[in-house]
Amino acid sequence: MEKTNCMLCKEEMDCPEKMLAAKVHICNSCIENISEKDLDNPDFLNILKKLDGTIKGMDKKLEKCDKVANEITNMEFNLFLKENDIKSLSRKNAARKAFTEGSFSTLSFIMFGGMEEEFLDSMLKAMKEVKVQKEKG
Ligand SMILES: [Zn+2]
Numbered sequence: 001m002e003k004t005n006c007m008l009c010k011e012e013m014d015c016p017e018k019m020l021a022a023k024v025h026i027c028n029s030c031i032e033n034i035s036e037k038d039l040d041n042p043d044f045l046n047i048l049k050k051l052d053g054t055i056k057g058m059d060k061k062l063e064k065c066d067k068v069a070n071e072i073t074n075m076e077f078n079l080f081l082k083e084n085d086i087k088s089l090s091r092k093n094a095a096r097k098a099f100t101e102g103s104f105s106t107l108s109f110i111m112f113g114g115m116e117e118e119f120l121d122s123m124l125k126a127m128k129e130v131k132v133q134k135e136k137g
Pocket of ligand 1: 027028029030
């Protein structure tokens, strides 16, 4: 993990080495607290401008994500039903188990595709930070 500065609050923040070249760095605290008043902040407007190009390319990527998610479901869902007795679970717990299994399958595919283990570590760390931020209110 490397250090960089949040483009909004200027505080130092952790950043995975591979993300240092990203156009935009915003800390979890700022992401959690973005509101309408930020539309008057020139730094925030500058960040939106930088993100615009990235967001424009996202539609296509998200469409592909949807296709891959459907393919993974086609490949894994019947096996999941065979291996898990979800009828004994409440609807909520069955949905939770299926969701977890889907996330796991997706991450496994990405790992086999060459994702570095450090990416998972940075995801876990970022999710812990978001959780702590949410608990603080
Ligand atoms: Zn910040």
